[in-house]
Amino acid sequence: MKLVCIDCGEELSSGKFEYNCKCSGLLDVVHDFKKYDSELLKRLFTERLSDRMTPYASGVWRYKELIFPELPDDCIVTKYEGNTGLYSSKLLQEYTGVRKVYLKAQSENPSGSFKDNGMTVAVSHGKSLGYKKFTCTSTGNTSSSLAMYASIAGADSYVFVPNKDISLNKVLQTLAYGAKVFSVDRNYDDGIQFLERHSSDLGLYICNSVNPFRIEGQKSIIYEAAQYLSWKLPEWIIVPGGALSNATALGKGLQDLFMLGFIDKMPKVAVVQAEGASPFHKMLAQKKQELTPERYPYTRASALNIGNPPSWKKALKTLTQTKGVTISVTDEEILDAKAVIDKSGIGCEPASAATIAGLRNLISQKVIDKDESVLCILTGNILKDTDALNYYHLGESTASTLKNTLQEADLTFNSIKEFIL
Known part of the structure; x- marks a missing residue:
């Protein structure tokens, strides 16, 4: 390695x-994967599905040979992350118009988001180097994941969050896990630049997606989906695009699986951004060679509120290798898609729902055929952003086409009967 x-x-x-x-x-x-026998690895990964109370019970460390083979087991910091559900939904098939759609619910991770897949590897690597102080800048999910893993490791965490346009739920979760949280009058991109400039002098180990070991852990999302589907992936994989670490990691994981012969065909990857924070999509739509940062990005899908995604070059490599596409969707489309995902019984935070909103548009634009199969990555838990739920169902939103309001009623048989019978 x-x-x-x-x-x-x-x-x-x-x-x-x-x-x-x-x-x-x-x-x-x-990595050097030439030393591995692919069939032996498959059997090993299957055997580890029955592990309990060892690092290999994790849906990340199950694939240790493909992620961080050199790491000593006593350095692994895990909460048995991964092992998240892969669901199909007739309601979502009807909503999007596609024949078969799977949803990988990374929202079921211990801290409630896909960040755990990468964070377990980043913190474990930092621990192996002797670090006791970990840091990140975050719109919420990265910070809560880092705070959780740092606490498990007996280490300190220092988190920088913008003081506006983020979910308070995620900040409270981060505080609850014990992190020192700095609310700053700057955006995510400023935070990344600060940490790259000063982390060494402060003795801090950075856990953002600029850290290549974060990406290694996030690869496991696609490994796990492929294993659940007997190593036959759908024709398309759709992922939300904020910092673009997920698109990067999925592309890297797909290359690994193809190189090892676990899959015989590369799915196409679609990256979905919110219209108010879509620098990567605009770069490709305008056929530019370099990304132009957006200084003041804004979307109600707060996890996507990133105007200068640090992993854009790696994400571009993913789209090139998979013949993938980008698309942007409105906040209204995101929140409507979220309402359908929630109603299906799966649930997600707004950023996750960008996948279904994007799929619906890609079907209508005939980029994706209705007879193709699709895997959508849901990145965060339904309770990560209750402000969005309140806004859509109970608040001032006038564009909520699937609003589900509270029913005022007397607790009598005749009153309740009017709503039920």
Whole structure:
């Protein structure tokens, strides 16, 4: 396993760890999979499904050989993350118009989001290097995940969150796990730049997606989905696009599976951004070579409120390799899609619902055929953003087409009968 710059291709010196190459490019973990027998690995991963109370009971560390084989087991910090549900829904098939749609509910992770898949690896790596202080800048899910894992590791966490346009639920969760939270009058992108500049002097280990070990952990999302489906993935995979770490990780995981012969065909990846925070989609739609940051992004899907996604070059590689696409959707489309996902009994936070909103539009634009199969990644729990639920169902929203309001009623048989019979 080695660290290689995605821009200049330079390999980091053995035993050295940095977040960026000296040319400022992001680093990538590169494995040597030639030493593995793919069929033996498949059997090993299947056997580990029955593990309990060991690191291999985790839906991430089950695939340790493909993620971080060199890490000593006593450095693994885990809460048995992963092992999240893969669901189908007739209601969502009807809503989107596609023949078969699966939803990978990363919302069922211990801290309630997909960030746990990557955070367990990042914190474990930091622990192996001797770090006692961990940090991130966050719109919410990264911070709550980091705070949880740092506490399990007996370490401290320091979190920087914007002071507006984020979910208070996520901030409260982060505080509850014991993190020191700094509410700053800056955005996510400013926080990333601050940490890259000062983390070394402060003795902090960064757990944002600039950390290549975060990406290694998030690869397990696609490993797990593939294993659940007997190593036959759908034709399309759709993911929300904020910092773009998920698109990066899924693409990397797909390449691994294809290289190992676990899958014989690469699915296409679609990245969905909110209209108010869509720099990556705009770059590709306008056929530009470089991303133009958005200084003041805004969407009610607060996890997508990122104007300068640090992983855009890696995400671009994913789309190139899979012949994928991007699309942007309105907040109204996101919240309507969320209402359908919630009503299906699965539930999600607004950013997750961008996948279903995007799928619906891609079907109507005939980019995706109704007879193709699709996997949508749901990134966060329904209770991650109760402000959005209140706004849509009980608040001032006038565009809520699937609003479900409280019913005022007397607790008498005749009064209740009017609503039920």
